Amino acid sequence: MSTQSNAPTNEDIELRSEIDRSLRHPVMFFFTSGAAWLAVSLVLGIIASIKTHNPAFLGEASFIQYGRAFPAHINALVYGWGAQAAFGVMIWLMARLSRQPSRNAGTLLVAGHVWNLAVILGTVGILAGHGTGKHWMEFPTFVWPVLLASYAAIAIWVVISFRVRRGDDAAYISQWYILAACIWFPWIFLTANLYVNVFDVHPLMAAAINGWYRQAMVLLFFVPVGIASAYYITAKITARAVYNYSYSAGGFWALAIIAPWAGFHAVMGSPVPLFLQYTGAAASMLAAVPLIFAGVNVLKTTAGQAETLAHSPSLRFTVAGVFGMIALAVLGVVLAHPDAIRYSQFSLAGYGYDVLALYGFFSMCMFGAIYFIVPRVTRREWLSRRLIRTHFWFSVYGVLLILIFCTLLGSFQQGAAQENFSQPWKQAVNSTYPYAVGTTFAWAAILWANIFFFIHLTLMWLRLGRRSSHPTLLNRDHSALGPHGAEGDIDELESAQA
């Protein structure tokens, strides 16, 4: 990555702005439509969460009853927001690191629209009562080939821009992670959908493969994209090399070797072969190793940069996301342990794990990347540091509440009540109540945060951002003494230079 001695030449700057210009429309399309899906998903999540403690909420309309709102919420979060934020970051990061402007913005945009259309059909399908009942794969079955096809049309350009990269042969660690995610996603997605939806497999194996699919999507798609972004953002903003390159490579290969075995502990206790259940549990626990490797490496890169951390929104979100990843690693060890599964398997814990992975870790890293990328591709700075701060703090508090209510207190209290077989079931239901209420509060905080994020991002997309040569930092007024020189209109400054 860039080091302090590498001051960019004029040629570099021109190339970068050419890359940014070439990707402006697809990247902004993925980010804004992703953020819109995030808002949709959060609204559905709040509705679903309220219904767990107040089932008559909104008059028991069938299309938003819990059994439909909850799957719609998760699928909108995974495919609407998560995947699209990942696409935006993947194409931009790969183009920048390979130093190649994109020549396929049109294809990317078309594929992005097809992807969105498929997610709309899928979400409406779930709400209308055509869900398949396979978690994270609830979209009606006609949707997945469309998703796969539009994915292929997007990812192929990421791989190609790596193949035609300029400069020396050495590739950055972020490139390996992104390339790996590009390869893993179709393999996982195709395997899961063929085995579960197409082939005539044993019903229990279909359920087991569904459990594997969910864990693999987290560990082999969201984790590598999140880590790639975290490595890039921290190295860029602190202007340092990544702390230890062997840690990066070791962490990458540890993830590649361990993660594909994980996930079958979702069906622990069911009559599928025992080695699947326990290998799955062991691999899910071992997956903490690559996550902590990458996490420590990123945090070490930022060591001693407390001021930058406080000022830069990108770095702040990224570091929060890396802490989320370390929490995810620890939680994976706790929840996959066979002694904990007794309590956690059928409690809120699984949901808490998903939320921590998708929001506490992945989304925070993506927000970090978005705060970095959007000003570059739109050539406008973020409007308000207060909006960014609100987004950050409400997100952090929301995730912490979900971590406490869903995965720690809630799940074990609920699990213990379920285990207490001498008491009536009513007690197990009642013991969930306070944690269900807490989860609703957490989602409300996260929705509050993201309403502002969505408005802010939309204004940036409309190119209504500040036309300034100074980036929006969190703790400091714009100063002529700063590293960016006197503040002024970016377009005027450049035409004056020319």
Next chain:
Amino acid sequence: MTLKSFLIGMFASFGLAWLCMIAIPTAKMASLPPVKMSGEEDAEYYQRKTTGRVLNGAQIYAANGCYTCHSQLIRPTYLGSQIFRKDFAGVSNADVDTRRETHYDDFRGEEYAQLGLTRMGPDLSNYGYRAEAYAARTGMTAEKWTVAHLYNPRDEELQLGEQGEAIDMSWSNCPSQLQMFEEKDLVGQGYSLALNVNTEAMTQIVPREQALILADYLLTLKRDSALPESMNNAPKNSGADAAK
């Protein structure tokens, strides 16, 4: 690291796990050998028998997200104690004890084993027996009790049969499946499964076909059939063995 060695590493690491965890186990599970009920030579083969509209009932179960709150899995005792919970794992009384953990043949006829995500609601592995018990207490048929429960899981009045007792269900957080019901004019003596019969306005709430199919599926959930000796984990002196 060149691209070639990178790709080889990727395919080796993922491919090995894929073969061992997905492809081979799935192929093996697709052709399980038949098992005899006991070691005797003329013993019959184990075969699970189910009746009712299992397949399309399971699809309605899935589409309405029942699996988000209800599990269908009785785990072995080393992974939980639900087998001891009343009505969860089978019939247990002075004469007979059919309680057992879930068996790999219990989902025969379904496309996908709905093991469930959470237990915000109770396990449904043996819902058929539970519905019969509730129905007996409230003086309804099991089908009527199930349909009424789908219409409003929290209304205590609905559980009150002609000569039965009321069961407190107000604590339930189960959603109503209102879309499975419609209001119709009351004709003649009315429909035997009708709910909320209003003789003044001459209307009744009638279950649609979906509710009947789903209720039929739920009532088939009796996963306690006797297993082959070689697969029976029940203690030797339990009721199940005593009954043989």
